Amino acid sequence: MSIIVGGCYCGELRYEVNGSQEAAFQCHCRECQYITGGNANVVIVFSNSDFQYTKGAPSTFARSDLENPVIRHFCGVCGTGIGSRSPSRPKSMIVKVGTLDKPEDYQAQAAIFTCDKQAFHYISESIPSFEKRPPKK
Numbered sequence: 676m677s678i679i680v681g682g683c684y685c686g687e688l689r690y691e692v693n694g695s696q697e698a699a700f701q702c703h704c705r706e707c708q709y710i711t712g713g714n715a716n717v718v719i720v721f722s723n724s725d726f727q728y729t730k731g732a733p734s735t736f737a738r739s740d741l742e743n744p745v746i747r748h749f750c751g752v753c754g755t756g757i758g759s760r761s762p763s764r765p766k767s768m769i770v771k772v773g774t775l776d777k778p779e780d781y782q783a784q785a786a787i788f789t790c791d792k793q794a795f796h797y798i799s800e801s802i803p804s805f806e807k808r809p810p811k812k
């Protein structure tokens with residue numbers, strides 16, 4: 676088991692993960708395009724119990740007009756989005772790859788929500804892509 680560490684751009688927020696990833700994917704949905712700045716959101720999913728903040732506490736945002744919103748974690752100082760908690764994965768923390776100290780270790784296993792994909796988004800031909808979410812196992 677490896678320890679994975681990361682944090683925000685300014686260093687105010689730091690986290691560590693003691694465990695293995697549950698999944699890794701790139702999400703092309705319209706919401707993620709806002710969150711990333713236009714591209715697909717590249718994320719790793721960890722178990723909530725394996726993830727903890729080691730420095731600082733995240734600011735959070737959740738849409739009040741949705742019954743079951745995603746809760747987004749970000750640095751209140753520099754604005755870096757760390758990741759989110761999603762009602763579709765209630766026991767997980769979804770971490771944005773750009774906040775890892777070693778993002779080069781990341782490899783997406785699938786592309787999801789390609790229904791919203793833009794022409795300038797890149798999807799490797801070696802991974803499966805799904806219009807929405809992959810079918811539940």
Ligand SMILES: [Zn+2]
Pocket residue numbers: 683684685686687688750751752753754755
């Ligand atoms: Zn920061």
Ligand SMILES: [Zn+2]
Pocket residue numbers: 702703704705706707708716788
């Ligand atoms: Zn998305």
